[in-house]
Amino acid sequence: MPMTAVNELVAADIALETGGGSLDDLDITTPELYQQAVPFAAFEVLRRQAPVYWCLRPGFEPFWAITKHADVSWIERHPEIFSSGSRNSLSDIDHLEVQNSTRQRRAQEAGCPFEKPHDLLYMDPPVHRDHRSAMSASFSRRLITQFEGTLSMLARRYVDEFVSAMKDADGKSVNAVETLAGKLPITAISIILGVPGESWRDVEQWLNTLFSHRVVGDEDAEARYRETVKEYRRFTIDLIRRRRDDPQDDLVSRLAAAEIGGARLTDREIADHLGLLFGAGYETTRTASTMGLNALLRHPAELRKLVQNPHLLNPAVEEILRWTSPVIQFSRVCQFDTEIRGQRIRRGETVVMFFPSANRDEEVFTDPYRFDITRDPNPHIAFGGGEHFCLGVTLARAELRALFSALLPVLPRIELVGQPEMVPNSLVAHAVERLPVRLRPERGE
Amino acid sequence: MPPRRHVAVDRDLCEGHAQCEMIAPEVFKVGDDDQSHAQVDPVPDRIAGEVENAIAACPRGALSWSDHPPA
Numbered sequence: 001m002p003m004t005a006v007n008e009l010v011a012a013d014i015a016l017e018t019g020g021g022s023l024d025d026l027d028i029t030t031p032e033l034y035q036q037a038v039p040f041a042a043f044e045v046l047r048r049q050a051p052v053y054w055c056l057r058p059g060f061e062p063f064w065a066i067t068k069h070a071d072v073s074w075i076e077r078h079p080e081i082f083s084s085g086s087r088n089s090l091s092d093i094d095h096l097e098v099q100n101s102t103r104q105r106r107a108q109e110a111g112c113p114f115e116k117p118h119d120l121l122y123m124d125p126p127v128h129r130d131h132r133s134a135m136s137a138s139f140s141r142r143l144i145t146q147f148e149g150t151l152s153m154l155a156r157r158y159v160d161e162f163v164s165a166m167k168d169a170d171g172k173s174v175n176a177v178e179t180l181a182g183k184l185p186i187t188a189i190s191i192i193l194g195v196p197g198e199s200w201r202d203v204e205q206w207l208n209t210l211f212s213h214r215v216v217g218d219e220d221a222e223a224r225y226r227e228t229v230k231e232y233r234r235f236t237i238d239l240i241r242r243r244r245d246d247p248q249d250d251l252v253s254r255l256a257a258a259e260i261g262g263a264r265l266t267d268r269e270i271a272d273h274l275g276l277l278f279g280a281g282y283e284t285t286r287t288a289s290t291m292g293l294n295a296l297l298r299h300p301a302e303l304r305k306l307v308q309n310p311h312l313l314n315p316a317v318e319e320i321l322r323w324t325s326p327v328i329q330f331s332r333v334c335q336f337d338t339e340i341r342g343q344r345i346r347r348g349e350t351v352v353m354f355f356p357s358a359n360r361d362e363e364v365f366t367d368p369y370r371f372d373i374t375r376d377p378n379p380h381i382a383f384g385g386g387e388h389f390c391l392g393v394t395l396a397r398a399e400l401r402a403l404f405s406a407l408l409p410v411l412p413r414i415e416l417v418g419q420p421e422m423v424p425n426s427l428v429a430h431a432v433e434r435l436p437v438r439l440r441p442e443r444g445e
Numbered sequence: 446m447p448p449r450r451h452v453a454v455d456r457d458l459c460e461g462h463a464q465c466e467m468i469a470p471e472v473f474k475v476g477d478d479d480q481s482h483a484q485v486d487p488v489p490d491r492i493a494g495e496v497e498n499a500i501a502a503c504p505r506g507a508l509s510w511s512d513h514p515p516a
């Protein structure tokens with residue numbers, strides 16, 4: 001049956017159920033939407049009515065919206081059918097515009113083409129496996145377990161500073177993102193990569209600028225952005241060269257020494273890898289930390305349960321990951337005709353996997369819209385799965401455990417002063433930039 | 446489906462996340478090489494269910510049933 005006919009049938013079906021609304025009215029692609037909240041209601045309609053849905057929306061190349069847990073998992077485990085090589089995330093036209101102009105400018109500066117970053121997100125096996133295994137030892141369970149003591153110590157220090165900042169604010173709100181949630185992720189990824197301590201806060205500033213919202217045509221912002229890119233690039237290339245000359249026990253040294261396909265990686269290739277590792281290591285964990293704090297503060301019964309039963313930390317962290325699902329979507333391009341749930345997918349078509357939707361799948365999670373820190377089992381796929389399963393998974397979990405463990409004693413005294421605010425215009429990940437909180441006065445104060 | 450006797454670990458995919466070790470501790474153990482290794486072969490029928498769950502839970506999709514004993 002042709003796709004349009006299938007969609008008409010599905011549309012007719014939902015029209016019956018919703019009394020006139022149509023699937024084509026559902027909005028899952030407007031970036032501004034995700035600034036407020038994930039469109040969970042629309043995703044639920046899709047999961048129930050059209051889990052493999054041909055999505056035609058102005059401003060986007062048409063794509064298949066994949067919203068079920070099982071389908072996302074299946075696609076991720078078949079990189080031979082679903083390639084990451086050409087397009088790996090859904091972008092609206094404005095975002096593509098920014099991306100393309102950046103690449104054109106870099107090409108002019110460097111005198112060679114910059115088509116796509118040389119990083120793991122854009123690779124397929126077998127190349128992906130070679131590059132990934134050059135890095136995976138730095139994120140192994142063994143290594144991260146040894147790192148846990150350091151993470152706990154750092155987390156306690158950052159929480160102390162956070163509490164001091166709230167006390168100093170004297171009843172006014174502080175931003176939990178910059179005063180707390182961004183600290184441990186940037187330090188942890190910096191240590192693993194081999195960034196010296198005196199540069200951690202520089203790296204944080206650079207990344208904050210690089211990930212902030214860029215308005216096309218805002219020349220001041222563009223100039224600031226370009227200056228940051230230059231500083232950041234100078235720093236990374238310098239770090240790579242220093243590690244080539246004098247290898248240390250860190251990831252940059254490991255990449256500098258790696259031979260893949262009989263050749264060393266170039267500085268530019270390593271710099272691209274680092275760009276992804278900084279971004280993935282920083283932004284997503286910062287978001288999970290902030291939105292996890294937000295979730296606990298909005299669910300006082302769950303917060304109390306955790307404070308009274310610190311052994312629930314592990315399941316609480318898993319529930320925070322499911323609940324916050326920092327990555328919104330990744331895309332793949334189908335390499336040959338195949339089928340998902342009986343729906344024919346043709347070669348060259350794009351499938352978009354929506355992780356927040358998969359993590360609310362009623363077929364997998366009982367009471368999926370309930371934030372339940374004792375949820376068991378909790379087979380969420382906030383880290384994806386298969387070939388591109390999050391490389392930093394063990395680190396991310398260890399950071400979240402260290403942070404929330406350090407926060408436990410003070411958690412009951414923190415209160416929200418407003419809503420979380422997201423970096424606008426991102427369809428790839430929820431990047432939270434502000435969560436206003438303050439400290440309740442201690443009893444007797 | 447191949448007979449449920451041997452379990453194979455894809456060396457390119459396994460990174461030692463140890464989900465299998467938690468689900469089927471009798472069968473899987475992550476070694477110092479950050480890789481999971483089957484400790485018993487063939488898999489006894491009474492724990493085939495656990496191994497089935499471990500295969501499904503492997504986040505990298507590195508585990509599968511196999512016709513052949515591990516190399």
